[in-house]
Amino acid sequence: xxxxxxxxxxxxxxxxxxxxxxxxxxxxxxxxxxxxxxxxxxxxxxxxxxxxxxxxxxxxxxxxxxxxxxxxxxxxxxxxxxxxxxxxxxxxxxxxxxxxxxxxxxxxxxxxxxxxxxxxxxxxxxxxxxxxxxxxxxxxxxxxxxxxxxxxxxxxxxxxxxxxxxxxxxxxxxxxxxxxxxxxxxxxxxxxxxxxxxxxxxxxxxxxxxxxxxxxxxxxxxxxxxxxxxxxxxxxxxxxxxxxxxxxxxxxxxxxxxxxxxxxxxxxxxxxxxxxxx
Amino acid sequence: xxxxxxxxxxxxxxxxxxxxxxxxxxxxxxxxxxxxxxxxxxxxxxxxxxxxxxxxxxxxxxxxxxxxxxxxxxxxxxxxxxxxxxxxxxxxxxxxxxxxxxxxxxxxxxxxxxxxxxxxxxxxxxxxxxxxxxxxxxxxxxxxxxxxxxxxxxxxxxxxxxxxxxxxxxxxxxxxxxxxxxxxxxxxxxxxxxxxxxxxxxxxxxxxxxxxxxxxxxxxxxxxxxxxxxxxxxxxxxxxxxxxxxxxxxxxxxxxxxxxxxxxxxxxxxxxxxxxxxxxxxxxxx
Numbered sequence: 001x002x003x004x005x006x007x008x009x010x011x012x013x014x015x016x017x018x019x020x021x022x023x024x025x026x027x028x029x030x031x032x033x034x035x036x037x038x039x040x041x042x043x044x045x046x047x048x049x050x051x052x053x054x055x056x057x058x059x060x061x062x063x064x065x066x067x068x069x070x071x072x073x074x075x076x077x078x079x080x081x082x083x084x085x086x087x088x089x090x091x092x093x094x095x096x097x098x099x100x101x102x103x104x105x106x107x108x109x110x111x112x113x114x115x116x117x118x119x120x121x122x123x124x125x126x127x128x129x130x131x132x133x134x135x136x137x138x139x140x141x142x143x144x145x146x147x148x149x150x151x152x153x154x155x156x157x158x159x160x161x162x163x164x165x166x167x168x169x170x171x172x173x174x175x176x177x178x179x180x181x182x183x184x185x186x187x188x189x190x191x192x193x194x195x196x197x198x199x200x201x202x203x204x205x206x207x208x209x210x211x212x213x214x215x216x217x218x219x220x221x222x223x224x225x226x227x228x229x230x231x232x233x234x235x236x237x238x239x240x241x242x243x244x245x246x247x248x249x250x251x252x253x254x255x256x257x258x259x260x261x262x263x264x265x266x267x268x269x270x271x272x273x274x275x276x277x278x
Numbered sequence: 279x280x281x282x283x284x285x286x287x288x289x290x291x292x293x294x295x296x297x298x299x300x301x302x303x304x305x306x307x308x309x310x311x312x313x314x315x316x317x318x319x320x321x322x323x324x325x326x327x328x329x330x331x332x333x334x335x336x337x338x339x340x341x342x343x344x345x346x347x348x349x350x351x352x353x354x355x356x357x358x359x360x361x362x363x364x365x366x367x368x369x370x371x372x373x374x375x376x377x378x379x380x381x382x383x384x385x386x387x388x389x390x391x392x393x394x395x396x397x398x399x400x401x402x403x404x405x406x407x408x409x410x411x412x413x414x415x416x417x418x419x420x421x422x423x424x425x426x427x428x429x430x431x432x433x434x435x436x437x438x439x440x441x442x443x444x445x446x447x448x449x450x451x452x453x454x455x456x457x458x459x460x461x462x463x464x465x466x467x468x469x470x471x472x473x474x475x476x477x478x479x480x481x482x483x484x485x486x487x488x489x490x491x492x493x494x495x496x497x498x499x500x501x502x503x504x505x506x507x508x509x510x511x512x513x514x515x516x517x518x519x520x521x522x523x524x525x526x527x528x529x530x531x532x533x534x535x536x537x538x539x540x541x542x543x544x545x546x547x548x549x550x551x552x553x554x555x556x557x558x559x560x561x562x563x564x
Contacts, residue, residue, distance in 0.1 A: 196321060
C-alpha cells in the first residue's frame with residue numbers, strides 16, 4: 001500500500017483538485033482511499049456524490065472536576081502548560097479552547113478529584129464513492145482551535161485492503177499540515193506560477209524535506225510562464241511531475257462542484273507514472 | 279482606531295492581494311501579516327526590515343540518554359505519541375506539555391524553550407508593517423499571531439493612525455481565533471464556488487462565535503453569477519453587508535507576477551475602482 005499526501009504552503013493552489021483528479025484516475029486501476037485532512041475547511045465531499053456509510057462524533061479528553069473531592073491545592077493549575085485551569089478558593093474554572101489534552105492535571109491530582117471527560121470537537125464521516133473508492137473526511141466544530149485530534153482520528157481509520165491512500169492536506173506549514181503529510185511515502189506539492197506560489201512552495205518543501213519524504217511539484221493554472229517554479233525545481237532537485245493548464249471552463253465547473261477526471265486528457269498517464277514510481 | 283481583519287476560510291480567494299491593495303490607498307497605516315506560516319504580504323508591500331526578534335514559542339522535551347533507563351513511563355503518559363521506541367523525542371509531535379518530565383522516575387527529561395520563528399518590524403512607503411515567519415512545521419502559530427498583533431497595536435496607537443489592517447490566515451482554527459481577538463471588523467473574502475460558499479459559512483460562524491462583526495467581499499464574482507446571487511441572498515438574510523463584488527480578472531495574476539498591487543498595476547481599472555469602493559466603505563466606520 002502506498003500513501004501520497006497532497007500539500008501546499010499557500011491556500012487555494014489546487015490541493016483538492018489534484019487530490020480528486022488523482023483519486024478518480026487511480027481508481028481506474030487501483031483501490032483507493034481518499035482522506036480529506038483539511039478538517040477546518042474540508043471541501044472534497046462537495047465534489048463527490050458519495051454514499052454515506054456512517055458518521056461519528058470525535059471526542060477529546062477534558063478534566064471533569066469533582067468539587068466535593070477537590071482540596072483547591074492548585075497542583076493542576078501549576079502543571080498545566082496551557083493555562084487552561086484556574087483554581088479559585090471554592091471553584092475550578094476550565095477553559096476548553098486552551099486545552100491540549102495532555103492529561104497532566106489528571107495524573108497530578110493528589111485527591112483523585114479529576115475524572116476523564118470527553119468533549120466533542122467534530123465529526124468523522126465514512127463514504128463509499130464506488131467499488132474502488134473509499135472516502136473519509138472529518139470536520140472540526142466552529143470555535144475549536146486544534147485540528148490535530150481530528151486528523152489523528154482520520155489516520156486511525158485507514159482501510160487495509162486498498163492499494164493507495166491519498167491525504168488532502170490543510171494549507172500552511174504548521175502542525176496540522178505536518179500531521180497530515182507525516183508518514184506518507186510521497187508528497188505532491190501543488191503550486192501556482194506566481195511569487196506567492198513560489199514563496200509558499202519553498203516553505204512547504206522545507207517541512208517535507210525535514211521530514212525526509214520525497215516530493216514532486218505540480219504546477220497548477222500553468223499558462224506557459226512557469227520559469228519561476230521550474231528554476232526552483234532544478235535548483236532544489238525536486239521534479240515537476242505535472243503541469244495543469246489554466247482553463248476558465250475547468251474553473252467554472254469547479255465552482256459548480258464538478259471535477260471531471262478526463263477534462264485534461266494528457267494528465268492520466270502522468271498520474272499513473274507518479275503512482276507507479278513511488 | 280479600527281482594527282480590520284481580512285480572512286477567508288478558504289485559501290487563495292485573494293486575502294493578501296486585497297489587503298495589500300487597500301493598504302496602498304492610505305497615507306499612513308499600520309498593517310500586520312498574521313498568516314505566519316505562509317506569509318506573502320511582504321511580496322507586494324516590499325517592507326524594509328528595521329528590527330528582527332526571535333520568537334520563543336512552545337517548549338520541547340529532551341531526554342538525557344545517560345540518565346534514561348528506558349523504563350517506558352514517559353511513553354505511557356505521553357498523549358501525543360511523541361516518544362520513539364528508542365527513547366528520543368519526536369520534535370514535530372511533542373506539544374511541550376511537560377507531563378513526561380515530572381513523571382520520569384529518573385529525572386532524565388528536561389524541557390527547553392525552542393526558537394519557533396522570527397518577527398519583524400518594518401517600514402513600508404506609507405507606514406509600518408509587522409510580519410513574522412514561523413519555523414516550518416512549528417506549532418504555536420496562534421501565539422505568534424498574538425505577538426505580531428500586539429506589536430502592531432502599539433505602533434498603531436503611537437502613530438495615531440485611523441486603521442490597522444490585518445492579513446489573516448486561512449482556516450478557522452487556532453491562528454484564526456488569535457487573529458479575531460479584539461478586532462472591530464472581519465472582512466471576509468469569498469468566491470462564488472461551492473467550496474468558497476461552504477468555507478464562507480464556516481468562517482462567518484467562527485467570527486460570530488467570537489463576537490466579531492463581518493462584512494464580505496465577493497471576489498471573481500462573474501465566474502459563476504448564479505453562485506454570487508446565492509451568496510448575496512444568504513448574506514442578506516444574515517444581515518451582512520457586501521462591501522464589493524470584484525469581477526474575475528487575469529490582471530490580478532499579471533500584477534502579482536510583477537509583485538505589484540492591483541492599484542499600482544492598473545490604477546484606473548475596474549478592479550482598482552472596487553478596491554477604492556471598499557476603502558470608502560471602511561472609512562465610514564470612523
